[in-house]
Amino acid sequence: MKITVVGGGNVGTQIAVNCAAKGHPVTMYSSRPDEFRKEPEIVDENDYCILKGSLHKATYDDEEAFSGAELIFVTLPAFCMKEIGERIEQYVSEGAIVCIVPGTGGGECCFRGCIQKGAVLAGLQRVPAIARLVKYGEKVRVTGYKTELKLGTLPAAEAGRCAMIIAGIFDIPCLALNNYLNVTLTPSNPILHTTRLYTLFREDTPDKIYSRIPLFYQEWSMESAEELLACDDELQFVCKKMKEFDLSEVKSLREHYESPTAERMTAKIQSIKAFQGLLTPMVAQNEGFRPDYQSRYFTADFSYGLAILVNVAELCGAEVPHMKKVLEWYYKVSGDQHRFSYADYGIDTYEQFVRFYKFYR
Secondary structure, three states, X not given: OOEEEEOOOHHHHHHHHHHHHOOOOEEEEOOOHHHOOOOOEEEOOOOOEEEEOOOOEEEOOHXXXXXXXXXXXXXXXXXXXXXXXXXXXXXXXXXXXXXXXXXXXXXHHHXXXXXXXXOEEEEEOOOOOEEEEEEOOOEEEEEOOOOOEEEEEEOHHHHHHHHHHHHHHHOOOEEEOOOOHHHHOOOOHHHXXXXXXXXXXXXXXXXXXXXXXOEOOOOOOHHHHHHHXXXXXXXXXXXXXXXXXXXXXXXXXXXXXXXXXXHHHHHHHHHOHHHOOOEOOEEEEOOEXXXXXXXXXXXXXXXXXXXXXXXXXHHHOOOOHHHHHHHHHHHHHHOOOOOOOHHHHOOOOHHHHHHHHHHOO
């Protein structure tokens, strides 16, 4: 297949190598195309090369990247989705697949124009593995590959075909989901990251300086686990309230991490090998550190992650006090003015919401 990968970061580089290694002609769409070498590689935790693939080209030209592409992977943060959706829409071909990785963040709304032109929108519930760049355009370290991927599509009837393609690229079984909402409502980063940041910086003020940068996962606290489980339970309540949809694949984080209590959740997250060494997003300031409110952990996972979950709850009339508390805290301390809203896409009522997600079934 003629494949384009949008975004040369952690996930985008990993996907590009996987696709190229399978023999597909791969175009990397990046704002820094000159920094991509011909054969970027995936390395393991010991810096040993485990996979490499030859790119067809790297470019920042929209027509060159998207015209005639049969599969387009989008790995940009959620706040870039609307703009990139409009760019791709100009050149997307009927029958092409636009796959968002991960598929949360409201992409199904941002790529509505592509769907109307006959393209298929696909989204993975979670990334295939934990990827961290070693050097931009050259090398990415990948650990913790999933044993199974899950994918939703609009139209829903295309999920089986798309799942087979994804499974072939990554050599990982891929489950076709019956409805894209099973992707949209995935409680991964929108709850995992936001509750941790809330408990770390709940008392933050503009002049507060922190003496150190905590490990984001290895120093996970009981308080963070309790807040995570409270928000996770609220999301499951929202799913049960929407009886028009089969949302059985929106798995609780209790189930995903096999940790039904705060004590077990804390121990589990602290021990996950792929999370070891990852720092909390902070920046140096005044001989100390401040939260990095420009990090994706903030700008994407609150405004285009948790905000969507709260918006869905409001549309279906479900009370979610813990999620609202965490979200409103973020807007109070960050100054961020962005917030995903279905109303921006003409979805103002629950009836319109149901029609939107069922229209393509």
